[in-house]
Amino acid sequence: MNDAESPLSCTIRPTKYLSIGESMFHSGCGVIEILFPNMRPIDIEKISFVNNYTAALSIKMKIAKSASNQTGHTWVTGLKNYQLMPKPHCETGSQSYFHLMSSDFCKQPNEVCALRFILRQPSPNWKTFTLEEIYVHAKKTKDPTNENPKWLESVENLSASEMKPRDQAELKGLPDTEQVSEKMQEILQLAEKTVLSAPNVELGRFDIDGSYEINLLSYT
Template sequence: MNPLSCTVKQPQFLSIGETVFHSGCAVIEVLFPNYGNVNIGKIMFVNNYTAFLNIKIKVQENTSEGHKSFKWKTLLNKHQLMKNPHCETGSQDYYTLLPADFKCKPHNVCAMRFILFQPSPNWKTFSLEEIYVFQKPNSRSEASSAVPHWLKSPRDELRIGSSKNDPKPSDEARLCGLPDPEDLSLHLQQMWMLTDKVEDSAPNVRLGRFDVDGCYEINLLSYS
């Protein structure tokens, strides 16, 4: 899975008025400007001397009147990252948070807040680095990635117990407007053999590339 494209703001340390003191608390806000709402499946980050972590999520809910409302929920409550705040154990470790660690279901999330705690005065600065939020996998996308029936080999068809009256893979491919799998496989084998011969005769030749010294030669490009 690829992480979601999100905006991670700089840590904001808790302060009272204009005075500067070591509060031991900071907040990192995470937004998802390229998405409406997301369903979170995993969170990864690198610790930077944070002892405890709370995570709040802003969830969109629909009221009985059909209006949209937003509510802050606690996703993680005082999760320990360092065994001892005064020692460096766990201060720079990689952490992965899974749904089993969450206090609620992170569905329809539009914003997040990472609340960091460091009660020890030994560390003046603390934060989280390399925060990555992953979306929960969709069952539809997994089903769409399944191998089509007409691409399966005869052994696979026998293994799943298909009937003799079922159409052949070549017939199904032809109905879908695709070439015969057997003919396509034959042409691919011939192309691979030709590629191997060219690589053996000229190891420095790179097939499928049209760049010359980092630039493209217009005469070598063609459009069909």
Template sequence: MSACTDDVKAVTCTVKPPVYLHIGETKPDAAHSGICVVDVTLPFGKPASIEEITFKNYYTASVTVRLLRRGPGQEAPAKWCTALRDLPLMDNPHTERGSQDYCTIHRTQMKAEPDHVVSVRLILRQPSSAWLTFSIGDVKIFPRAEPDPEKEVSDWLSDLTLVDQHSDLEGLPDPQTVSSSIQQMWALTEVMQTNQTSASIGRFDVDGCYDINLLSLTSDETIWSWLLQMRSLMLSQANRRVNVGEEKEERKH
């Protein structure tokens, strides 16, 4: 079993007894018919998207997987499709190698998407007459895990960061410097808002160009106005950097 299903529980399903096919009016020994059908039904009204099908082989040479699928929200009857045809389970039908192995069929091996499945039919074949009987056991169906929305957002943000690092943005302020300055400005404005009369502003500079002690400020309201203007300037620079980056990426494509 692959690592992706280690933490996923198997779907509750019903595995019907194997049915051996035969030709002609007289029923021969079922073990020598060469074809066996095992139906696996899922709970009524609960179609599943399949990630893996696992089972233990018992002298079956090959398996074909057919799926009964129902489209989401469709009133039309479900339809059968062949998802995988004649997958070898034994190296040689006449020898025992692989005859009792645990097998896994992953959704990537299937030719049809195993989504909205209501029933699975496993068609087993054993052309050799060396074995008295053949079948499979311990059949389990594992559903496809739903993607984690938080992980998708995290991956999206990582992609944005990667694109931003490779963008040609010469002549614009360094993003780390702008971000740090905005954070400092935000902290100062919060201090002024909560305590406008007693807060000590101290020294604040941006790239060594501004010294609040050298400005002619006569009131807390003037300081508050100046801080708001500086914060708006920083945000404007950051937005300009993002917009320029997006325009250059569009021109590349």
């Protein structure tokens, strides 16, 4: 189910709001820059964040040009005016959680070196707007630790070889591995069955060991 790995460590610069010179006014536009220091360009699987009054989001991606044998980088629009608040004057979506999958992007977010989130809030109703708790998840790469452990491989190899491990195991007083695994599977199936058939109908009791004597309500 969960294809993405745990979030990447990245540097998220604080939101910069568009302004003219020193004067502060409600421009309705802000930028968050995300850098991935000490890392090769990454393939993004998912970006998750909590909205804080941003109405629409565009994402620019800095993509390494290694594919076309060119050096340097290019900026590409990955997402354009993705709506976070359907009506900027109203609260809907203003503090919601969002998950952007790679399929939501208009260009596949592969080989990315940096991201720029361009935030827009046309409504003057809100004092500030930004995004919080931004997490970037990279696509899962083949992880050597997740492959079959060494000892299992060795067992497989053994059974294929001429060493007749079954005989060896019997000699050592151990049961047949195939039999054990069959039995284990049976047990697993039974366990699953009991979990499935357990009625989720509550009995409706509210007392504890027959007692429901209460003095005061608890504040915690």
